[in-house]
Amino acid sequence: MFGMNTERERNSKPMGGGLGYMLLGAGVAAWWLSKEENRSKFDRFLNTTKNKISKEPVPSPENFPVLKAGNPDPEDIADNKMVEEGSQFGVHYYDEKRTKLE
Known part of the structure; x- marks a missing residue:
């Protein structure tokens, strides 16, 4: 007992240390x-930091996808394959909804 800390003293933290x-x-x-x-x-x-954080990144003009729209490159195989396949998402979604209703 003498010279030893009690259970309460060992587990207690100093109060107000960070205050x-x-x-x-x-x-x-x-x-x-x-x-x-x-x-x-x-x-x-604060204003400059807020503007830096809230700014959306703008793609560079050469990588902007809309510039390529309507004028596909015949040598771009991946793009041509995507156009050839077409988007089936809308059709598939509509078919699923229709079958669930029936």
Whole structure:
């Protein structure tokens, strides 16, 4: 018993260990944002970051599939095979729905 920690002392965590760091960070942020110049810098940073994240990638003009539409290359075997097979998805879907109703 003497000199040994009890079960409760071994399993307990120090209370409020991260709270001090959070309060310190909030205080530093409040001090830094108290200046108008820093607020405008932070606002610009947030807007540019939001624009970078929300931007959809634009394909390069040479890889854009619509430019190829209506003018297929006779040497593009994979494309010609796809066009030859045609799309059966719509027909298959309609047939499934019709057979389920009957």
